[in-house]
Amino acid sequence: MWKPTTFHLRLSDKIRRLLGEYNLLRGVPSEGIVESKIVANKLIELNNVLEQYDLSIKINKHFKEDYSQLYQYLEKSLEYEEKERICGPNRNSYFKTDIDATAMCLKEDYYSGLGSNMHAAYNAQLCVIYGLISSYIVIQS
Numbered sequence: 001m002w003k004p005t006t007f008h009l010r011l012s013d014k015i016r017r018l019l020g021e022y023n024l025l026r027g028v029p030s031e032g033i034v035e036s037k038i039v040a041n042k043l044i045e046l047n048n049v050l051e052q053y054d055l056s057i058k059i060n061k062h063f064k065e066d067y068s069q070l071y072q073y074l075e076k077s078l079e080y081e082e083k084e085r086i087c088g089p090n091r092n093s094y095f096k097t098d099i100d101a102t103a104m105c106l107k108e109d110y111y112s113g114l115g116s117n118m119h120a121a122y123n124a125q126l127c128v129i130y131g132l133i134s135s136y137i138v139i140q141s
Contacts, residue, residue: 008080036077095120
C-alpha cells in the first residue's frame with residue numbers, strides 16, 4: 001500500500017469546492033490537506049443550515065445530496081489519515097497484511113520471475129563474534 005497523499009490532496013480540493021458552494025470555507029485551509037476534524041465540524045454546520053431554512057423540496061433535496069457527499073468525503077478522509085498514520089513520515093509504503101513489513105524486491109527465483117515482484121519483507125542484520133550472535137537488528141528498510 002503506497003501513501004495516499006496525492007489522493008488525499010485531491011479529496012481536499014473536492015471538499016473545498018463543496019464547502020465553497022455554501023460559504024463554509026471559514027477555518028478551512030486554502031491549500032494542502034483538509035483534516036477530517038475540520039470536515040466533521042463543517043458537516044455539522046451544513047446540517048444546521050439544512051435544519052434552519054425551510055426550503056423548497058428541490059433545494060432541500062440538493063442540500064441532502066451535498067450533505068451525503070460531504071459525509072462520504074469525511075469517511076474517505078478518515079481512511080486516508082489512518083493509512084498515512086500507519087505509513088508514517090519515514091516510509092513510502094506498507095503491506096495491508098503485515099503493516100510492519102516493507103515492500104522489497106527479493107532475490108530472483110522460479111516463482112518471482114526476474115525478481116521484480118514486490119514481497120513483504122524485513123531487513124535482518126546479525127553480528128557474529130567467534131560463532132556467537134552478539135547483536136542483531138531487524139529494520140524496515
